[in-house]
Amino acid sequence: MNPNNDTEPYDYLFKIVLIGDAGVGKTCIVQRFKSGVWVESQASTIGVDFCMKSCEVNGKKIKLQVWDTAGQERFRTITQSYYRSANGVVCAFDLTRQSTFLNVEKWMNDVSKFCEENVSKLLIGNKCDLTEERAVSREECAKVGSYYSVVDYIETSAKDNTNIEASFIKLATVLLEKHSSSNLQQEPNTVFGLGSRTKPVKSTCC
């Protein structure tokens, strides 16, 4: 079986987890990024889903494994288990709903709890097409972003296809720099920081 439908070689594989409140548009963002389409009535995400997308940064072939998690509060215990070994996190909120912005704090706390310390974070304010309904100012968002030392704060619209690809490329670039500068040159087709072996799994016996 070939889950990714593309076996093209790549230089780096990064795992990116997409988090944020229910309905902020995470699945739409992933869909837009992955296939360039806009599906208005995407079903809510139950558990997690993921997709792969390749891109090129600085002449390197990068494969991004994007994990789309459920935003519903109650499913957090499940989704948190997928944070492990993420190289990057995209935390999204809905520019038209202040509560989703206020919850960025909760999500960032989860990140510090469940992700590796050096994970790269990106803050996204989605639905920027709805300018009339905007509920938070860009300054506020940027401030919160820098408070959590995100690599960038970007406003996006999955609907209008604004900054979607740019956001992922931005994160990929940062990850690439980080990992090539730390001199952890990976063999092609080596999963970067992925899978179960990055952290010692607690053994249940002996």
Added chain:
Amino acid sequence: MDQKSSAKMVVYEQEGVFIHFCIPGSDDDKMLGGILTIFKDDEHSYLQWKPYDNIVTPPPAEHEAQVLSVSSSAVVGEDKQLDSSAFNHEITSEMRLPTPEVALDPDWTMVAKDAKKESSTDESFDLSMDVLSAESQESNSPQYTFTIPLEDIRCIKKSKKGVAWAYLLLELADGASLPTLHFHQGGSKKFWKVLERYVTTTKSLRQENTIEITPLNQNALTQSFDQLNLFGDSSFPTLGGKFLENPLTSTFNHFSKVTNFLQDFLNPAETTPLTRPTNERASLIDDATEAVGSSRIQFKQEGEGSAGFEVITCAELGPRLHPQRGKPISPEYWTSHKDSEGRITEVEQIKKDIFRGGVDPSLRKEVWKYLLGYYKWEMTSCEISELRRNKEEDYYRMKLQWKSVTPDQETRFTPLRENKSLIDKDVTRTDRTRTFYEGKENVSLKLLNDVLVTYCMYNFDLGYVQGMSDLLSPILELMGNEVDAFWCFVGYMDIVQHNFDVNQNGMKAQLRDLRTLIQFLDPTFFDNLIEKDSKNLYFCFRWLLLRFKREFSFENIQTLWEVIWTGLPCDNFHLLICVALLDTEKPILMDKDCGFTDILKHVNGLSGKIDLQLTLSKAEGIYLQLATCQRDLSDTVRDVVGLSKQTKRKQENEN
């Protein structure tokens, strides 16, 4: 040498270390709990296991307790098969409990080092577990204590990760094995730590999970196991055939050296740690050789290489049937099952037929109301009309409650506001490709919204959780009106609401139960999931939360749900459906290239591609397999598939 006479220093002590026994001619088996110690005297270090003062019988034990006997070579005839009738002797209950005095008096069954040389001539390996030594015949206290010098351990095979508790298989220098030690209360890690202080341990290259022990004192190697008088002395055959019918006896008979009797634990038995999963019990009856083969423990004779034991780990289930699926129940069938006043007759049979083939689409609207407990089967048409009037009133009363909250009020009513906002988000995302819900200003969306918000008022403690809209959508479409849809939905939520609990305990329990089943039914697959870091089964989360709603077409999910709603053959039939689905996908999921992410991806991608009838038939087949070997199931498995309830019910009926 009397142990008490030399200074003994205990360096490790662990309670709750169990040995598991098979009991011949009985459906239950025994475990003997005890204390494992490592102690040393001036010269040597020893490993000792000493039973507590009684035998733990897993509940429910209706039979008379029987005590395991492990033979000495004295009892064992060469290659002679034991008479099967000999296995059926019972030990009377008075033997069950030892007297406290004996229990309190530690009986150090120690190796007399100086006595060794004389006895070491006996070729036929003398491993005896002294069931009833002379004095214990009186006290009825079986003494199973064994003590061995650490140097005599050659290697230790560890349990794999992920079993309910760790267990260790100790193989001695001369190729014999000790009874498997099950660390029910943990402590195996510490055991290693301590052990490493006294011997050198190296990972075996020949065998997985095995640690080879190199003694610090090479001389010790000359000791042979038979000199250790492992299980006390052998005044034992005095009872004649009575205690010798044990299959282990014959096991020793056939494989005179290896006594690795019991084995690997596959079952989580999380809730009942004292119950050994009985599926692993040797099916001991007639033929000792067979018993060995079928008990999933394979003994290899010496000469085949000393690392020769192997634990076979697959559930012993009968062949899987593939029950035929049936036709949906028809309108004629349904009418013929109504009496003149509209009561439904032969409800159990109807449920069986629905389980077998579902419901004709033209009948669903009515039948679902019964299946979901909105209508009661025994109600007359008149009573139903009245019920509907009341329920309608009830619904609109609750609807009015939230409808009359003004937007201003709502600004100070956060819980309601938040629920409404979540519902709003989901209503626009639920089944929008279906004609019924399609389009922007579709009235169905409003109905979906209103039923969900009203449900919040009905069950405010739970509120709205994502996934509920998926469960409501097919019901609403079928019913076509909010009142009936609401009350059917209430019935459905009554069944599944714990899946939506704030603490997620319901989902956790379901995942745990599913794990129990997989682990029991297909240990190899389960091991594979462990290896792939997927044993939490989170990839089944959506199946369970939405009762497969996203995995099947609209038509099929209706059939699937009505089948599940019959409650047949057990409340957890949906878990068996999960097992069936995984069983179908197993070849792909177990592929070495299919890792953690691929499993998730593959399972998510099954949506819309599943053969419903085949899956239902397989799930039922698995249930029947379990039901057939019912008495061999661990309590945990039995609980999950509702067989304990049945047994109880049967017993109650009999009484």
